[in-house]
Amino acid sequence: MTRTILMASAALACLAGTGVADTSDKRIALSNNYAGNSWRQAMLESWAKVTGQAVTDGVVAAADAFTTAENQATEQAAQIQNMILQGYDAIVVNAASPTALNGAIKEACDVGIVVVSFDGIVDEPCAWRVAVDFEAMGKSQLDYLKTALPDGGNLLEIRGLAGVFVDDAISAGIHAGVAENPQFKIAGSVHGDWAQDVAQKAVAGILPSLPEIAGVVTQGGDGYGAAQAFAAAGRPMPIIIMGNRQDELKWWKEQKDANGYTTMSVSIAPGVSTLAFWVAQQILDGKDVPKDLTVPFLRIDQDTLEANLETTPEGGVANVEYSQEDAIQVIEAAR
Template structure:
């Protein structure tokens, strides 16, 4: 009898381990999955578009009966401590999956491990975490920084460059900066002559650029991280200085002012950023994991680049105050997972919804 009980106990423990990092047994069979978005910040147009895109995808999934609910929870001022407590509350509330835009790549790992140990699927995106047991959708942010340097290098033999960074302490800010610094090693005549933090927000970027401009004799180009290009242009305008080549970040106001300057004087730049709709990739990735799909723990995603040729298209498909984005359907994410496992490039972006 004792042996039978021991065998049953071992099998029970095995079953618990089997579902601890994949799916909960029977999840989704009683009215659909419960998936929460834990978001560390919503103070700019990118994050607001991200939340809107998430809600659009969630409604589609709810209407199809795939998901029961998919609420959004946002912390104040990108607080890692508050977000960790938020994750712990979501564990207690019994969510099937937590999708995470993290305040810190490392500070949330303890709370994330608690979620994983409880059998909850955790998918991080944008500002990703380092916990290896979680699923990570990693945008190639180093490419974002490097691409801006390459664009400048293709058009200038030498340049004094102002760098506008994002939100201090975040993975995204560090990765874009590292990509730019690595690319600059190939072009010794391209030099960073100043650095400010714009918090990915036009008003902060404008204030910070205005504050540093009096100390800079010449600026040929401005490297940005998204949401700061418009503010940079306005700061140069207000100071009565020539507007340098400012890299844009796919916001409606950035693309609009670029179009105006292009039509007026042939102004040249590019616009590059992660699409806020990457949240919908994370959403459907969580669904796929819950469905039992073999999803790689890490998938690399390309950023969305707006060129002079595609500028009009993206302006027409972006709401005023918003950001160029794409809402990715479940079928696209399924193809992405399949391609990644096969070593193939991501599928072509679907048209905006």
């Protein structure tokens, strides 16, 4: 509700400020490489919702979403070249590969098309990047634990899928946080592959060999599985950092109501696609935008739990759609 009001006011501000926005005749396309999981589905839904409204309000002329069928870089390169032919003014891209699209993206830049990559970013220098600072995301977990557990204690780290850079980045952030806070010690580390069932098995396997655990640092999609493993082993429940998944939030809510359990939850909202959309719109509007921008995290705390749980679909992930003003803030922050 507040979002809609915010958006409406943003649109109004546009109308009041500069007459109809300068981008009203501009067309923006979304090039997406994959739609096969709940995060991507939510991402596309957010895009459709926010850009649909923007088109209705006359902020832009069109904002069409395209997804490749096979999640392959060469296919997406062809898709981007098609968009150049279709005469879009800006292309927002979630890339299958950080490098393999460079040729196609260069072609787009060369004819004056604005290219904004997000989530799956590209390293072609002419494109803008709305990137996730995964290291900061890992470190923020320690910042929370530092206040929640002033005495420190043993931590269990659940990592993601081995060999994926996201896993390395989040883990590096966590380890940096531990190095700064010597009252914490990582007593064990397992790979949960960002999946509840894998995390549960992995945690159950390592638990017997561990001392008392005060906190579990995670990467998202693994908190519920960890909680199940602790409960099954009859061990005291540590503070498990959650990752905004609906099952995690639901479990947290149950525990909160039953025994006042406290924790926090952090992840990237799929609505980041709408942030990239507004960034592209701002660039088309002639604003001076730095090439590298950072996505804000979506963090859920004890007091915002209920509201977020309510809006998160079953089996989904907590989401937030961004407004033009959010984009302006992010741009300002990067300066």
